[in-house]
Amino acid sequence: MMKLFSLVYNENIKVFKRIRTWIMFGIMAFAVLLMAFLMHQGGQNQDWEQRAQDEIQRYEDQIEAINESMQQAENQENSEQAQQVMPNAEEEISSIQGQIDRLESHLEEGKNPYERNVWTFMSDSTGLIALISLFVVIVAADIVASEFSWGTIKMLMIRPFTRGEILLSKFTTVVLFQIIILALLLMTSWLIGGMYFGFAPLDYESITFTNSGQMEAETVSIEVLKIYGVEFIRLLVIASLAFMISTIMRSNTFAIGIGVFILLSGNIITGLLRQYEWGKYVLFPNLNLTQYIHNLSPPFEGMTLPFSIGVNAVYFVIFMGLTWYIFKKRDIAG
Amino acid sequence: MESSSVLELRNVTKKLGNKNVVDDLSFSIQSGEVFGLLGPNGAGKTTTIRMIAGLISKSNGKVFINGVDADENFKQVMSEMGAIVENPEMYKFLTGYQNLLHFARMAQVSITKERIKEVIKLVDLEKNIHRKVKTYSLGMRQRLGVAQAILHKPSLLIFDEPTNGLDPQGIYEFRTYLKKLTEQGVAVMVSSHLLAEMQQMCDRVAIIQEGKLIDISSVHELREDHGADTLVQFEVDQPELAKEKLTDFEFEIVDGYLQCPAKRSDIPSINKKLVQANIQVFGISSKNPSLEEKFLAITKGGEEV
Numbered sequence: 001m002m003k004l005f006s007l008v009y010n011e012n013i014k015v016f017k018r019i020r021t022w023i024m025f026g027i028m029a030f031a032v033l034l035m036a037f038l039m040h041q042g043g044q045n046q047d048w049e050q051r052a053q054d055e056i057q058r059y060e061d062q063i064e065a066i067n068e069s070m071q072q073a074e075n076q077e078n079s080e081q082a083q084q085v086m087p088n089a090e091e092e093i094s095s096i097q098g099q100i101d102r103l104e105s106h107l108e109e110g111k112n113p114y115e116r117n118v119w120t121f122m123s124d125s126t127g128l129i130a131l132i133s134l135f136v137v138i139v140a141a142d143i144v145a146s147e148f149s150w151g152t153i154k155m156l157m158i159r160p161f162t163r164g165e166i167l168l169s170k171f172t173t174v175v176l177f178q179i180i181i182l183a184l185l186l187m188t189s190w191l192i193g194g195m196y197f198g199f200a201p202l203d204y205e206s207i208t209f210t211n212s213g214q215m216e217a218e219t220v221s222i223e224v225l226k227i228y229g230v231e232f233i234r235l236l237v238i239a240s241l242a243f244m245i246s247t248i249m250r251s252n253t254f255a256i257g258i259g260v261f262i263l264l265s266g267n268i269i270t271g272l273l274r275q276y277e278w279g280k281y282v283l284f285p286n287l288n289l290t291q292y293i294h295n296l297s298p299p300f301e302g303m304t305l306p307f308s309i310g311v312n313a314v315y316f317v318i319f320m321g322l323t324w325y326i327f328k329k330r331d332i333a334g
Numbered sequence: 335m336e337s338s339s340v341l342e343l344r345n346v347t348k349k350l351g352n353k354n355v356v357d358d359l360s361f362s363i364q365s366g367e368v369f370g371l372l373g374p375n376g377a378g379k380t381t382t383i384r385m386i387a388g389l390i391s392k393s394n395g396k397v398f399i400n401g402v403d404a405d406e407n408f409k410q411v412m413s414e415m416g417a418i419v420e421n422p423e424m425y426k427f428l429t430g431y432q433n434l435l436h437f438a439r440m441a442q443v444s445i446t447k448e449r450i451k452e453v454i455k456l457v458d459l460e461k462n463i464h465r466k467v468k469t470y471s472l473g474m475r476q477r478l479g480v481a482q483a484i485l486h487k488p489s490l491l492i493f494d495e496p497t498n499g500l501d502p503q504g505i506y507e508f509r510t511y512l513k514k515l516t517e518q519g520v521a522v523m524v525s526s527h528l529l530a531e532m533q534q535m536c537d538r539v540a541i542i543q544e545g546k547l548i549d550i551s552s553v554h555e556l557r558e559d560h561g562a563d564t565l566v567q568f569e570v571d572q573p574e575l576a577k578e579k580l581t582d583f584e585f586e587i588v589d590g591y592l593q594c595p596a597k598r599s600d601i602p603s604i605n606k607k608l609v610q611a612n613i614q615v616f617g618i619s620s621k622n623p624s625l626e627e628k629f630l631a632i633t634k635g636g637e638e639v
Contacts, residue, residue: 003440003442006439006440007439007440009439010436010439010440013428013432013436014425014428014436017427017428017432018427019427150423150425150426151420151421151423152423152424152425154387154389154419154420154423155419155423155424155437155482157387157388157389158387158388158389158412158415158417158419159412159437159440159441160408160409160410160412160413160440160441160442161409161412161440162408162409329391331384331389331390331391332384332389332390333384333389333390
């Protein structure tokens with residue numbers, strides 16, 4: 001057990017002694033700073049009631065525009081084709097209407113919807129986890145493949161450790177990296193958000209309105225933690241996929257490519273799968289776990305947070321099992 | 335007999351496609367011995383070493399280290415082995431010292447700072463050990479490779495083409511470490527495609543070609559006088575004159591050198607006679623005919639020798 005700890009220690013040295021890792025941390029901190037700066041610029045000194053009115057006006061214009069184009073299409077052709085022009089016009093209108101209702105409720109209650117503080121900033125900056133995902137994919141895709149490209153794999157494999165133990169130490173290091181970089185984002189967004197927008201008590205609540213127009217008070221700090229939690233699970237599964245591809249293909253570029261493709265194309269693939277009943281058992285729709293935190297309706301009926309976590313767990317076990325099986329049998333040459 | 339061998343190969347075979355890259359190889363190496371694996375490029379030397387080190391699977395056969403089956407107790411076997419397989423690749427973004435710490439942490443026994451220091455001194459890297467490996471010359475990397483292989487005091491060392499890319503000074507130094515190590519009872523296996531080098535370095539040499547074992551010869555036996563004639567070459571100013579004057583020897587002139595088969599003990603007397611005949615001798619060298627002939631035959635003209 002102590003010896004396994006030494007392996008993990010070694011792997012961490014190899015991650016953190018590389019300049020690349022520190023560049024990643026730098027880019028992340030810079031992104032947080034830039035985001036805070038840009039948000040700070042965006043109309044802080046304007047009267048919030050006026051701003052809400054303007055926004056409502058903009059939404060109403062949008063609805064009108066959609067209705068008009070629907071009408072035009074209906075006049076020219078039959079309604080079936082109109083449906084094709086705007087397949088989800090109904091949905092879109094109702095979602096815009098939801099925004100209008102929300103802002104109107106804010107005006108009625110006299111609560112500023114644009115209120116910003118450290119917690120709202122942290123909630124907004126969870127969007128930067130997309131950037132972190134990219135970094136995690138790079139590290140996961142590289143940790144085995146780089147030993148091959150450096151030629152050090154032979155030095156590593158002639159030690160008194162089984163191949164399974166070597167793999168375990170490497171994946172543990174990926175998970176540690178993921179924890180560290182998520183923690184860094186959490187801390188920098190708290191610090192920078194607090195400095196730009198002011199610190200607020202931990203139990204600060206924001207008012208949101210559900211689709212049915214009900215008012216809900218939410219403790220933002222808890223919501224932020226939930227998002228980090230589910231994103232951690234998502235990253236774990238994507239990292240295991242990149243790890244598997246790089247171990248099987250021995251090529252980090254290929255593994256990084258596939259990892260990034262999955263990060264970027266998840267929504268498109270989910271859209272394509274929607275027409276199939278079995279689509280909910282595919283990995284992609286289940287990777288988007290934040291939809292449950294934001295109370296959005298999932299793309300498939302019967303999808304819940306525990307269901308998606310279960311599907312993710314099954315894929316994770318398959319990816320890791322395959323990696324282990326193939327790496328154990330592989331001839332290490334070249 | 336098996337129990338005294340540090341390394342033993344029994345019928346080791348590697349099949350790739352329809353071809354046996356290594357074909358039914360059996361030999362054993364004793365403690366304190368330097369054993370050479372000699373063969374042209376592509377003869378299966380590296381493949382054999384990879385199988386011993388567990389990097390690739392064997393299609394058939396067994397490898398024993400100190401009597402332990404490598405397939406059955408991989409961890410134990412690996413803790414008794416140190417190796418450089420192909421080039422001594424290290425982590426270039428780490429210093430030499432950090433590389434050694436990295437490998438020391440992976441040993442079964444705990445390796446003290448003093449031991450690391452001792453090894454650095456042995457391979458003469460004290461001055462550069464805290465520099466990043468990317469600044470190292472090939473010779474320095476090779477020495478660092480030797481250092482990582484011997485850190486945990488293994489009983490078996492395997493070096494694949496250890497003198498590749500080394501200058502004469504580096505090769506000389508490498509032979510010096512080998513001597514120090516074998517004096518401590520370590521068994522060493524080296525591979526090379528260079529005959530001369532193997533003769534200088536090894537106690538026994540196995541010649542392999544196309545994966546098959548052709549012959550195992552003891553270098554000492556051939557070097558010492560066992561009644562067998564070796565080929566002796568004299569570099570003289572007038573080879574023709576010498577051939578005429580000294581008729582008791584079967585002299586031949588090859589590339590301007592005077593050459594004849596002779597016992598090792600005869601060399602001083604031949605030299606004396608040459609000098610007495612007023613022929614100037616610039617150099618004398620003896621060659622091991624049997625090993626060289628075998629090797630030349632298999633390397634087809636011996637362009638690489």
